[in-house]
Amino acid sequence: xxxxxxxxxxxxxxxxxxxxxxxxxxxxxxxxxxxxxxxxxxxxxxxxxxxxxxxxxxxx
Numbered sequence: 001x002x003x004x005x006x007x008x009x010x011x012x013x014x015x016x017x018x019x020x021x022x023x024x025x026x027x028x029x030x031x032x033x034x035x036x037x038x039x040x041x042x043x044x045x046x047x048x049x050x051x052x053x054x055x056x057x058x059x060x
Contacts, residue, residue, distance in 0.1 A: 001039065004037050004057070006037060007033070008030065010031070026043075028054070
């Protein structure tokens with residue numbers, strides 16, 4: 001199953017509350033935090049919402 005490695009590269013300070021909540025739901029709270037998430041519609045939706053804050057790498 002394909003997975004994504006997601007890293008927070010920009011600060012959450014001063015961002016929309018929804019975007020902060022999305023980042024926290026992915027397990028990202030501080031710059032440099034990294035998480036591995038499965039490839040599904042929910043994860044892709046979260047990635048597209050906060051794409052300006054994160055770096056995404058595909059993993060196998």
